Amino acid sequence: MKIFLDTANVEQIAQALRWGMLDGVTTNPTHVSKTGADPRRLYPQICALAAGRPVSLETISLDADGIIQEARQLATIADNVVVKVPVMKEGLVAVQHLSAEHIKTNVTTTFSPLQALLAAKVGATYVSPFVGRLDAIGHIGMDLVRQIRQIYANYGYSTQIIVAAVRHPLHVLEAALAGAEICTMGFDVLEKLYDHPLTDIGIELFLKDWKKVPQGEPAGAK
Ligand code: E4P
Numbered sequence: 305m306k307i308f309l310d311t312a313n314v315e316q317i318a319q320a321l322r323w324g325m326l327d328g329v330t331t332n333p334t335h336v337s338k339t340g341a342d343p344r345r346l347y348p349q350i351c352a353l354a355a356g357r358p359v360s361l362e363t364i365s366l367d368a369d370g371i372i373q374e375a376r377q378l379a380t381i382a383d384n385v386v387v388k389v390p391v392m393k394e395g396l397v398a399v400q401h402l403s404a405e406h407i408k409t410n411v412t413t414t415f416s417p418l419q420a421l422l423a424a425k426v427g428a429t430y431v432s433p434f435v436g437r438l439d440a441i442g443h444i445g446m447d448l449v450r451q452i453r454q455i456y457a458n459y460g461y462s463t464q465i466i467v468a469a470v471r472h473p474l475h476v477l478e479a480a481l482a483g484a485e486i487c488t489m490g491f492d493v494l495e496k497l498y499d500h501p502l503t504d505i506g507i508e509l510f511l512k513d514w515k516k517v518p519q520g521e522p523a524g525a526k
Contacts, residue, residue: 305480308488312336316491317353328358330488351382360410362388371398379407388412391419396426403427417451424461434469446478
């Protein structure tokens, strides 16, 4: 499963890159607003840092023509740009046009399997089901991912699933078990994937025991 970072923070992206754990980036207006940066400067920076990996940049227009104009503009920033479009009638009209123009799209704010079916029918490159927001209102978010997986398999759609609005490592585990192509997560969740208390205890014990091992000169040395 590919790991995307759900952020607009360049330090976090650089760190994940260093760890060899960055397969892509998803931004949204909320992430961008948290950085305080001008997107005209920030977006090219993120795309360059994550070169060769998809970077989702979100449109804010509510009509198809506006979304298409924004998308064409965003696509000029770099060749790894994926245009994020909300799942709504005008959004999917725009995605249909953008697919024909070979502009990659990520259909976002998806909360039902039927929305995901519609996204696939207009040729979306990616669909993003928001699992954590469903969990928060008493629905099992990951059921949505499993249903989309089944529908796409039934009909051979090539739209890839990005499990989004991920809150904790269990979401990442379930996304992988459900066969999602991608899981996008905050930096805090990515860091937690490394952790296990038994790993810490194990390392500490090995280091303690290593101190008991004679540390003389290597055999043959004077
Ligand atoms: C996905 O692409 C979205 O950016 C993201 O996961 C939004 O979810 P959240 O704001 O609920 O975390």
